[in-house]
Amino acid sequence: xxxxxxxxxxxxxxxxxxxxxxxxxxxxxxxxxxxxxxxxxxxxxxxxxxxxxxxxxxxxxxxxxxxxxxxxxxxxxxxxxxxxxxxxxxxxxxxxxxxxxxxxxxxxxxxxxxxxxxxxxxxxxxxxxxxxxxxxxxxxxxxxxxxxxxxxxxxxxxxxxxxxxxxxxxxxxxxxxxxxxxxxxxxxxxxxxxxxxxxxxxxxxxxxxxxxxxxxxxxxxxxxxxxxxxxxxxxxxxxxxxxxxxxxxxxxxxxxxxxxxxxxxxxxxxxxxxxxxxxxxxxxxxxxxxxx
DNA sequence: CATGAGCGG
Numbered sequence: 101x102x103x104x105x106x107x108x109x110x111x112x113x114x115x116x117x118x119x120x121x122x123x124x125x126x127x128x129x130x131x132x133x134x135x136x137x138x139x140x141x142x143x144x145x146x147x148x149x150x151x152x153x154x155x156x157x158x159x160x161x162x163x164x165x166x167x168x169x170x171x172x173x174x175x176x177x178x179x180x181x182x183x184x185x186x187x188x189x190x191x192x193x194x195x196x197x198x199x200x201x202x203x204x205x206x207x208x209x210x211x212x213x214x215x216x217x218x219x220x221x222x223x224x225x226x227x228x229x230x231x232x233x234x235x236x237x238x239x240x241x242x243x244x245x246x247x248x249x250x251x252x253x254x255x256x257x258x259x260x261x262x263x264x265x266x267x268x269x270x271x272x273x274x275x276x277x278x279x280x281x282x283x284x285x286x287x288x289x290x291x292x293x294x295x296x297x298x299x300x301x302x303x304x305x306x307x308x309x310x311x312x313x314x315x316x317x318x319x320x321x322x323x324x325x326x327x328x329x330x331x332x333x334x335x336x337x338x339x340x341x342x343x344x345x346x347x348x349x350x351x352x353x354x355x356x357x358x359x360x361x362x363x364x365x366x367x368x369x370x371x372x373x374x375x376x377x378x379x380x381x382x383x384x385x386x387x388x389x390x391x392x
Numbered sequence: 393c394a395t396g397a398g399c400g401g
Contacts, residue, residue, distance in 0.1 A: 227400090228401090311395095342394080354396090
């Protein structure tokens with residue numbers, strides 16, 4: 101007598117004993133492209149321990165996906181999910197609301213967000229150049245001599261009456277008759293927004309950074325004496341001998357501006373420690389004066 | 393001993 105073949109399916113009682121997840125058939129998803137209705141069929145146990153079939157229908161808003169997403173959708177499932185039907189498996193996947201990410205495009209932006217807004221204010225002048233928008237006064241703009249005359253020559257009238265809108269190279273130049281087709285010249289270092297931070301230091305390197313300070317001057321030293329003393333090192337653009345405003349008495353130190361920084365450097369090397377009158381001179385690079 | 397003055401917005 102042949103033994104009846106054992107049923108390959110576990111009995112209902114066994115299924116219960118195995119625990120809920122064990123025996124549940126996988127969920128089935130079906131999507132109708134025409135109606136946009138997704139049907140999800142899944143099996144669960146309700147509170148009474150009864151196995152129930154749950155059919156849910158969703159009206160799906162069909163969205164366009166990116167090309168790379170579309171390609172990913174063609175991938176076959178693998179590993180533990182190899183046997184799953186297409187689409188997300190509700191037993192291990194939750195479709196939630198769209199999550200938006202804020203992308204940071206530069207490190208500076210990131211730092212600005214993290215730093216205390218007040219922290220980055222300290223030591224900064226709240227000033228914006230009318231010519232190049234740099235953080236210096238218009239009168240100190242490194243491009244004052246090149247950019248502004250150019251703007252004025254392009255548009256002499258409008259530039260005079262400027263004052264409504266803040267006029268930079270972008271907004272001041274296109275005011276005239278040719279504004280639509282007019283090409284605004286932007287010097288190379290200022291293209292693409294420029295680098296407002298680095299540029300002022302570079303510009304300073306031209307004249308201001310060629311300033312030396314001489315201390316330990318005797319009180320009867322005059323500007324003309326300094327001129328004689330430093331002239332051999334190179335062309336001097338300015339000499340300032342600090343004096344008391346009312347008495348005119350020398351304060352014993354002076355600033356010498358050279359045209360070329362190398363000359364200033366040689367002057368420091370040559371004159372520092374030099375005996376002048378009854379004193380030994382001290383010469384160093386000058387620091388930029390206090391209020392700029 | 394010691395870091396000018398002036399121009400603006």
